Amino acid sequence: METEIQKIREKYADNIKQLQTVSEDDFRKVQFYAERHKKNLFAVRKSADWGAAIIGLRTATPSLKIGVKGRTWEDVLAELPTDYVRTKTEPMKDKILADREELAKQGLLTEWGLVVEQKDTFFVELKEEILTK
Numbered sequence: 051m052e053t054e055i056q057k058i059r060e061k062y063a064d065n066i067k068q069l070q071t072v073s074e075d076d077f078r079k080v081q082f083y084a085e086r087h088k089k090n091l092f093a094v095r096k097s098a099d100w101g102a103a104i105i106g107l108r109t110a111t112p113s114l115k116i117g118v119k120g121r122t123w124e125d126v127l128a129e130l131p132t133d134y135v136r137t138k139t140e141p142m143k144d145k146i147l148a149d150r151e152e153l154a155k156q157g158l159l160t161e162w163g164l165v166v167e168q169k170d171t172f173f174v175e176l177k178e179e180i181l182t183k
Contacts, residue, residue: 080105084098084105084107088107091105092106092107096108096109146159146164147166150166154166
């Protein structure tokens, strides 16, 4: 089944690529137009219905950036009060998992109150020869 899907993808790869390019170009054109006419299009609402599509602006999550050229986060960190500074200490879980057999022999996992857990996930894999009959 997977090989058949791959064959179809390969057969239409050029068409898909061409359509993706056209779609991306059209998106950029509409975005350019919307940015140039932002005040008119989005004066009342942050979206506009264009019949075949709704275009709009989504407000992104606020982020902090350095606003002064040459300034670094280390410079900012030196000036921040401690209630605006985070120090994150966390266990190196990947190392513990990598060393789990040795740690278990030494009794350290038990001492630390840790248990290594590994679950199975259910799957169904269809047989191609039955599907093609």
